[in-house]
Amino acid sequence: MHVVWDISVILQTFIICTSSAQPITSKLDGSWWAYKDVVQGSFVPVPSFWGLVNSAWNLCAIGKRQSPIDIETSHMIFDPYLTPLRLNTGGRKMGGTMYNTGKHVSLRPDKAHLVNISGGPLGYSYRLEEVRLHFGSEDSQGSEHLLNGQGFPGEVQLIHYNQDLYTNYSEAAKSPYGIAVVSIFIKLSENSNTFLNRMLNRDTITRINYKHDAFLLMGMNIADLYPDTTRYITYEGSITIPPCYETATWILINKPVYVTQMQMHSLRLLSQNEPYKIFLSMSDNTRPTQPLLQRCIRTNINFSKQGRDCPNNRALRPQYRGNMEDK
Incomplete structure (x- = not known):
């Protein structure tokens, strides 16, 4: 004290x-x-x-619409008008540069291979700006969002900006309907997600041991990162790093992606600092959860036929945790 x-x-x-x-x-x-x-x-x-x-x-x-939040399944509201998210890669694979920013593992696609999302809760088309990894020092923590108070070993965030209304990420981040973030929880398994395996295999991850290190990756299919489901949760929130602009629509996919225990260990060996400074693990790079306040958490997971009033404090059956546990 x-x-x-x-x-x-x-x-x-x-x-x-x-x-x-x-x-x-x-x-x-x-x-x-x-x-x-x-x-x-x-x-x-x-x-x-x-x-x-x-x-x-x-x-x-x-702020009154801050992120991340603890997703309480009893507060979720089924919205039958939430359509599946649409991913558009133009039928092409993407290249990008993977960075150790000192705070995150960040993959930024090159501008020649555009990746867009639309549909779902989004009224515009959003262009992929960055794939960002959050992860913990222990397997019980590392995700920014929680599910009924439970953390996951990590969380992938695909950060997009509204290309219909704004010319770049910086402009969109401070503007209405500016940002869309697709969030996928990371869990541990004996096998790794194809996309994450390209980022986290030993030959690649060891190229970004220290802050400011960068490594070019080519021939990646962003569709491989998405779990095989059309179900998700969505709410209106903020960017989870300063300046915490409240311009983000969050879309949390209803299935996790998997990495191996060795790949998680490799992430924990990444340093926040340059090589000549003391080693500080990048792990636990998460902002604490923020109050939900009067916001709605909508979902297209049809767990109940009860009404769609918002906000809704009725106790609904918490089946989302069970869905998240499935591969």
């Missing part, structure tokens, strides 16, 4: 001193944040401080 008090005092002093001189936003870099405490001799804000240290990030603290 004494340590927490000391950090609070330091933070208050930091804010007062910088704000009295000039706006704090002009002093800070957009990547000046962390998921967990780091031993670097200087203060770097963890999630509980994101909305306090930078006025441009205030939604992280005061």
Whole structure:
């Protein structure tokens, strides 16, 4: 408790001193944040401080539609008008560059091979900007979203921007209907998902051991990443990193993808830092869940024929967990 008090005092002093001189936003870099405490001799804000240290990030603290959330199956509402998601690759495989950003394993497709999604809860066409991996230091945690309070070893997030209304991700991220994120829980198995196997096999993952490392991958079929189901959960939320813009439609697929225990171990050996700095595992790169408040969680999983009022506090049969357990 004494340590927490000391950090609070330091933070208050930091804010007062910088704000009295000039706006704090002009002093800070957009990547000046962390998921967990780091031993670097200087203060770097963890999630509980994101909305306090930078006025441009205030939604992280005061937003009403923040992500991630704990998906409680009793709050899900069946919506028969939710159509299947449509994936359009143009019949072509994609290439991309895999990065160690210091916070995530990030795969960014090259602009020559466009991947788009539409349909489902989306009223526009969205272009794939990034595939991002979250994972934990233990098998019981690592996903940003929870399911009835339960975490998974990891979570794949396919981040798209609205190409119908906006010219790029940066513009879309701060604008209405700007972002669509397809989220897939990661579970452990003896066999790996074909797409993730390309990213996580030893020859590839060891190329991005340290922050700023990058490796080019070619001939990948993004459709291989999607589990064989048309069922999903959707809600309106935010980007899960600063500035926490509330412009994201989340689509959580109703089946997981699988990686091997060895591949998960390889992820945990990735460093947040450059090679000449102390090793800090990238694992547990997750933002804590945020309050649902008055939002609806809709699904096309027909678990009940009860009404479609929103919000809905009736106790519905929690069959989603059982679906998630199936391969």
